[in-house]
Amino acid sequence: MKLTELKDRIIETSLRLFESHGFHGVTVNQIVSESGTSKGGFYHHFQSKDELLYVIHDYFISYVLTKAKEADSSSKKPTEKLQKIIQSFVKVFHLYKPHISVFYQESMYLKPEYTEEIKKKRDSYKNLIFKCLEEGREAGEFRPEVPVDITGMTILGMVNWTYKWYQPGGEKTIDEIGSIFVDLILNSLLTDSAKQKKEYQKFFLKSGLAEDKL
Structure with a gap:
């Protein structure tokens, strides 16, 4: 057995045991x-x-941090960056649902040195979101009256709560749920002129998509 396969097996086993x-x-x-x-x-x-x-x-924190860094480096327009960040953020709750559930259930038992390492990565992720929001304000794409820090923490809070209610195999796929989050956030954040840009129209839902059960 390859070492990576053994490591994954140990993690999968521990997830099941920790949950139970x-x-x-x-x-x-x-x-x-x-x-x-x-x-x-x-x-x-x-x-x-x-x-x-x-x-x-x-x-799971490495996954979202890597995706946020990729969005930051690959897209010049803040709206496109934020769309990519939100979509990958939501997707993590499908890819790593057991990891996230166990972590939130058991994180109180982490030793200080590990808590500090986690805080560093979480702060890096938060700062990338704040940076994107600040760039959006400077570019005239995001509403200037909406504070960066409150907006950033609102996005983090909204999306993080997904782990509480998301169920694989539900009415909506994780990508569809991500698109709903994108629509909600961009509709409240973009300026009226930015919303009218043709290249951003694809980020908004068509009538009827957001109905029904999740």
Whole structure:
């Protein structure tokens, strides 16, 4: 078995066990037994169970941070950047739903050094969103009367809550849900002139798409 496959198996096993029994209700021995590996295999990838919990978080924060950096470097127009950031932000709740659920359930048990590392990445992500919002104001695309900090924290709060209600296989796909978030945010944020730009029309929903159940 490849090392990456073993690491993924350990993580998938721990996610299932943590969801069922809680972080402190699961031992390394249980993870080793359930994943079909050895203690040597476990400690080759993780120094401790605490580091394993940190890595579970790092998977999904690294994904959104990478996508936000890609959006920042690949798009010149702030509206396009923000659309890409929001769409990838929403998608993480489909790609890493078990990771996110376990993290929010068990994050209180993280040791300070891991909490600090997580804070660094979360701050980097937040700052990229704030930077995009500031650029949008300077470019005349985003309403100047709407404060950057409150807008940024509102976006983070709105989208983060997705982990509480999103269910794979629901009425809407994760991409459709992402488009709904984009529409809501851009409709409230863009200036009237920016909304009229032809290249941004594709970011707004057509009549009837946002109805029905999620």
